[in-house]
Amino acid sequence: MSAETAQSKDKKKVSRIFNANTGGDIVFRSSDNVLFYVHQKNLEFMSEGFPPTSHTSTSPTEIVPLTEASSTLELLFQYTYHQMPPDLDNLSFQDLMDLAEAAEKYVLHYARKSCLTQIKKFIPKYPLRILSFSGEHGHDELIYKVAPHLMALPLSKIAYTIPPSLYIPWSLCHDQLNSEIPLELATIIFKGVEKLQCKSYNDHDTYWHRKIKLWKQRVVDEGCPRSQLDTLLDSVDQAYLKNIKCCKEFIEWRDMFKNAVTVGIADLRYFVEKHKSIMGSKNINHSK
């Protein structure tokens, strides 16, 4: 009761979940002026980074200001209690990243793990922001997952987002992806392609062979970077890709083309391991 009186006097908003009635012995204030009553013991046990406080009274008066918004803290503090963690499924990307940054800052491992799981869902939509986050906090697995979405970008666009320790492997991986499809491979792929045909319709044949002629010109005559192949082959009308019975030969040839160019392409993880082994052996040579 006394706590409630104090609240109304101060006209301060108090968290719905972490209030005086739930018996917290430290009071935090969010950036938008909401108070959170949290048990110090839980913080000590579950996290490593909260501002230290010597206050242990059961009716605290000292208020510790935090820079996070109340919506973030409401989720974050739930990870300091032995209960089901909050459901993050419907969180917006921005709210999720705010929580993830706070979880990193205060070293709340369960919250970090939950956030990482959710962040993966946003990779196709926000790859650059996720690369920046994972680089800053050393989440290598997340970097490897997000890398394919950014690898074709010019280095000038992401040079300062790539973690410095990954710059060399990233550049080599990027270089490989932007190298031209080898002429020998292209020649094999287009060999005998004029014999492909649709089982039922002449106009399908006409359509596909016009496309293939264009693709051959781009890949064999002009030299097409591997990174542009998907865009090139995806320029086919989607309706034709659904003709799986009549246009089967063309569709299978196109799939084979995609696979043949992908085979032998190494991912970022490969270049990182290779870089480590080269640098490692260099160090050994230097020490001799």
Ligand SMILES: [Zn+2]
């Ligand atoms: Zn057809």
